[in-house]
Amino acid sequence: MTENGLQDQYIIRGDRKLRFGYTTGSCAAAAAQAAARMLFSRKTVDAVRLTTPKGIILFLEPLFPRWDDESASCAIQKDAGDDPDVTDGILIYAQVRKCGGACRRQGENGRETGSGSADDGQPENIATVDIRGGEGIGTVTLPGLEQPVGEPAINRVPRQMIAEEVQAVCEEFGYTGGLEVTISAPEGRRLAEQTFNPRLGIEGGISILGTSGIVEPMSEQAVISTIELELRQKAAYQRYIPVTPGNYGADYLNENFPFGPEAAVKCSNYVGQTIDLAVNLELDGLLFVAHIGKFVKVAGGIMNTHSREADARMEILSAAALRAGIDDDRARQILDAVITDEGLRIIHETDAWQPTLDILTEEIEYHLNRRAQGRLQVGAVIFSKVYGELGRTRNVPELLEKIGAQKVTRT
Secondary structure: OOOOHHHHOEEEEOOEEEEOEEOHHHHHHHHHHHHHHHHHHOOOOOOEEEEOOOOOEEEEOOEEEEEOOOEEEEEEEOOOOOOOOOOOOOEEEEEEEEOHHHOOOEOHHHOEOOOOOOOOOOOOOOOEEEEEEOOOEOEEOOOOOOOOOOOEOEOHHHHHHHHHHHHHHHHHHOOOOEEEEEEEOOOHHHHHOOOOHHHHOEEOOEOEOOOOOEEOOOOHHHHHHHHHHHHHHHHOOOOEEEEEOOHHHHHHHHHHOOOOHHHOEEOOOEHHHHHHHHHHOOOOEEEEEEEHHHHHHHOOOOOEOOOOOOOOHHHHHHHHHHHOOOOHHHHHHHHHOOOHHHHHHHHHOOOOHHHHHHHHHHHHHHHHHHHHOOOOEEEEEEEEOOOEEEEEOOOHHHHHHHHHHOOOOOO
């Protein structure tokens, strides 16, 4: 990769300076531009200049160039910067092939399957670009995602980037016919198992993603966007959705409910954001199944449960126990506890056990409903790995009935 506009793009996390990277969408667009240029010029392209939607200019090096009379191909290597991205270093290939008037224009029900920027009413002097998925690019198998069922998982902004880059080259060389652009990622099928794609109903490979063209390291927005994507996908066939913060919740749900974790969305630390997203998607209900270690914070109105946002677990637990009648000495012991289960052990030895759990559950219910503002049914089942189920909000039976009525069962 040659030097580019990312050299001065970074964020500070703690005491670390983390550099930006670029998305699979930028790789696909740059590879498509280079392949198109090789096809028409019959020359190797040493570097591609790509202006990302974020406005950052990249200069990227095409790898493994090949061309003949009808097609050309090359690859761009993904650089995720300092983001822990499983696709970091992967090769994204583009093959550009002349197809004259035989390029696909419309899919089922008249939906465009080409660039997304060119339709049947476009000027005749603009090349038609048909974008396809090749080896290692996932196929959408469930409704609710950005692309329809049966289409390659190449999102709208990358499609637009690819089409614009290829059409600009066509205009430069005076070509107004059809071009078929096939995006592939030979390692995609293997790497997809480490992504959310199997949960989202995207099979056979990775997705070509990115709305800005740039990867911001450890971006909270990227996690929230993934939650939104999962909610949107499930909203196509579920109005009531189980939610778990992470693997503890998923395991507990799997062992104790008639539907498995495949029916649920993982919200990580973003409890409040998940409720907001569900409201905006006009869902009918959420049921959180969560470990007390995270949701004791919700009892204090903390809606982002990451420790860097707030860690008042023991203060909230101790206050609830005091309200339930525990003595001052034990309340201080709870404050000194390191983990939530240790604090629970202290309470478990007293008559304040059940009243404390009732108080915590009532507070969790209050703060969840306060966030939802009456626009969404929201409830919670709280558990501990040591003590099992600790409490459930009053509307859990109703939510379970409605989730069950959707026939969300194990696969």
